[in-house]
Amino acid sequence: MALTVADVHRIAQLARIEIDAAAAAQVHGKLLAIFAMINELQAVDTRGIVPMAHAQDVMLPLRDDAVTEIDQHALYQSVAPAVEDGLYLVPRVVE
Amino acid sequence: MSTSNPATVNRWETVIGLETHVQLSTAAKIFSGASTAFGAAPNTQASAVDIALPGVLPVLNRGAVERAIRFGLAVGGNINRRSVFARKNYFYPDLPKGYQISQYEFPVVTGGEVGVASPTRGDLRVHLPRAHLEEVAGMSLHEDFHGMTGIDLNRAGTPLLEIVTEPDLRSSDEAVAYARTLHGLVRWIGICDGNMQEGSFRCDANVSVRRTGSDVLGTRCEIKNLNSFRFMQEAIDFEVRRQIELIEDGGTVVQETRLYDPDRHETRSMRSKEDAQDYRYFPDPDLPPLVIGEDWIERVRSELPELPEAMRARFVRDHALPAADAATLTASRELAAYFESAASAAGGEAKIAANWTLGEVSAALNRNDIDIARSPVSAPQLAGLLKRIADGTISGKIAKEVFDAMWAGEADGDAAADTIIDRRGLRQISDQGAIERIVADAIAANPAIVAEYKAGKEKAFNSLIGRVMAASKGRANPAQVNAILKQLLG
Numbered sequence: 001m002a003l004t005v006a007d008v009h010r011i012a013q014l015a016r017i018e019i020d021a022a023a024a025a026q027v028h029g030k031l032l033a034i035f036a037m038i039n040e041l042q043a044v045d046t047r048g049i050v051p052m053a054h055a056q057d058v059m060l061p062l063r064d065d066a067v068t069e070i071d072q073h074a075l076y077q078s079v080a081p082a083v084e085d086g087l088y089l090v091p092r093v094v095e
Numbered sequence: 096m097s098t099s100n101p102a103t104v105n106r107w108e109t110v111i112g113l114e115t116h117v118q119l120s121t122a123a124k125i126f127s128g129a130s131t132a133f134g135a136a137p138n139t140q141a142s143a144v145d146i147a148l149p150g151v152l153p154v155l156n157r158g159a160v161e162r163a164i165r166f167g168l169a170v171g172g173n174i175n176r177r178s179v180f181a182r183k184n185y186f187y188p189d190l191p192k193g194y195q196i197s198q199y200e201f202p203v204v205t206g207g208e209v210g211v212a213s214p215t216r217g218d219l220r221v222h223l224p225r226a227h228l229e230e231v232a233g234m235s236l237h238e239d240f241h242g243m244t245g246i247d248l249n250r251a252g253t254p255l256l257e258i259v260t261e262p263d264l265r266s267s268d269e270a271v272a273y274a275r276t277l278h279g280l281v282r283w284i285g286i287c288d289g290n291m292q293e294g295s296f297r298c299d300a301n302v303s304v305r306r307t308g309s310d311v312l313g314t315r316c317e318i319k320n321l322n323s324f325r326f327m328q329e330a331i332d333f334e335v336r337r338q339i340e341l342i343e344d345g346g347t348v349v350q351e352t353r354l355y356d357p358d359r360h361e362t363r364s365m366r367s368k369e370d371a372q373d374y375r376y377f378p379d380p381d382l383p384p385l386v387i388g389e390d391w392i393e394r395v396r397s398e399l400p401e402l403p404e405a406m407r408a409r410f411v412r413d414h415a416l417p418a419a420d421a422a423t424l425t426a427s428r429e430l431a432a433y434f435e436s437a438a439s440a441a442g443g444e445a446k447i448a449a450n451w452t453l454g455e456v457s458a459a460l461n462r463n464d465i466d467i468a469r470s471p472v473s474a475p476q477l478a479g480l481l482k483r484i485a486d487g488t489i490s491g492k493i494a495k496e497v498f499d500a501m502w503a504g505e506a507d508g509d510a511a512a513d514t515i516i517d518r519r520g521l522r523q524i525s526d527q528g529a530i531e532r533i534v535a536d537a538i539a540a541n542p543a544i545v546a547e548y549k550a551g552k553e554k555a556f557n558s559l560i561g562r563v564m565a566a567s568k569g570r571a572n573p574a575q576v577n578a579i580l581k582q583l584l585g
Contacts, residue, residue, distance in 0.1 A: 014184070014373055014375065015184075016186055050177075051200075053179040053201070053378040053383070053384050054378065054380065054382075054383040054384060055380075056383065058383045059383060059384070059385075059386045060155055060180075060382055060383045060384060060385045060386065061154060061155075062154070062155050062156070062157040062160065063123075063128065063154045063155065063156055063157065064156075064157055064158075065121045065122050065123050065156050065157060065158025065159070066122060066123055066128065067122050067123045067128055067129065067130045068123070068128030069123075069127060069128045069129040069130070069140075069142040071139040071140070072142075072143075073137075073138040073139050073141065076138070076141070076143070076146060076148070077138070082243065084240055084245065085137065085245070086136055086137035086138050086139070086247075087137045087138065087236065087240070087245030087246055087247055088138070088188075088245070088246040088248070089240050089241075089243040089244070089245055089246070090188040090243060090244050090246055091243060091244070092237075092242055092243055092244050093187070093188055093235060093237075093244050
């Protein structure tokens, strides 16, 4: 299934990226080139090979279940555009 | 229940699958060292990781993984030696990263099952295709902040195990039975506090209907965020009727997410954009695969308590308890432990210990709205009372009086029942001569009743028994009273 310019617009919308028609056409070309390369890669026989989830062959380090953080909300909120009663205020969203 | 005409409903079969969000009882969050304690002032437990400041990295909490392993073992699932965290992308202000860290293709647990007592189909095995670890988002407060929305990120990053069932459930009753069983299990194995008011245990229900006999699944709707068993039942019942009516009126069910409105007793469509379900999952580059070693799994296995299902079977087998009693006693570990401790201290009087635990003790706990763990009457104290019933020191009726006195704290220690029996002079009178005297007195004092009995009125006999028991202040051994009265009336 070939990627269309409409797909590019949809992906951009999902990622909240504003994109005009000219830019979409350009990105479309680049993405098609990437897909072409992926198609080439898919010629490789990967049967029996565990899919790679991470570029490095490392294990996830774990932390102990202990509270190590202190309350720093005043510091964090000093750079927030709007704050009230300890809450961050954002433009109204209603689901 | 407007249209639940059984004839209509019988032509339809309901199919339900549940996704349960179980918040894990860790002290710290899944990827940061911030506290998970409920009810703190807004954003005081939101660390740099939880509010997604640039440059921070998540580090996985071992305690969250351990709880997932415990669950997987408890349901007989497979603990995947290697699982992968993925980013689930969507935009909402209470998700500051723009993605939720979850698991997708490679969850920590696959397979497993939960045994549920179905009200209509008996012992039902509910299959679990998967359970995965993820983080909770923050909370949006839509009260009016000058036309803005308030964001509290205290909850952001709380660890959660999402437990998914196959569409094995066939009614709202079965869905609730499963949810209750699972709720009991996660508390039993100590991975979740089970507090539904605080959102520690929430369900989404996937509901569809199909013509009876069909083996093709109908189009399903997902009802989100059911945080009580009653709402779950009401929401599913409403949704099933809605779908049946829709199809019978010639319409088709549209796959969508719906919300239950408990005030209006209906589900309604969430106004979500059609793209909302496209989460564009991909492996999180910040988190290499989670590898779980055999030694870890074996240690967790060795620490698992006896599970409720096994304990239920043992209660039925070893104590000859009815299945329903065994099920109620294993609703929580504390209740089961109380019963076992009382039964064993009472020298194996299991049946009577079960009756008292489920009867007097549970009733008193409910009346006073307290938990079995804080019962004023301890298990050994109850056992002390049961022993006196068993050896004939007191009757069952007097035992209730002693129990109430123990509950009120009239005596301390394991021998509290004996202290109260002695202090109040409640010891049952079993002395043949003493009872004969009381019975003889009652006969002499009530010639009219005796005459009625002799004229063939059976009820008069019970009336005389009542007089004797009253005269002995309830202490006379009832069986002996019965025999002696019969004998003396000749």
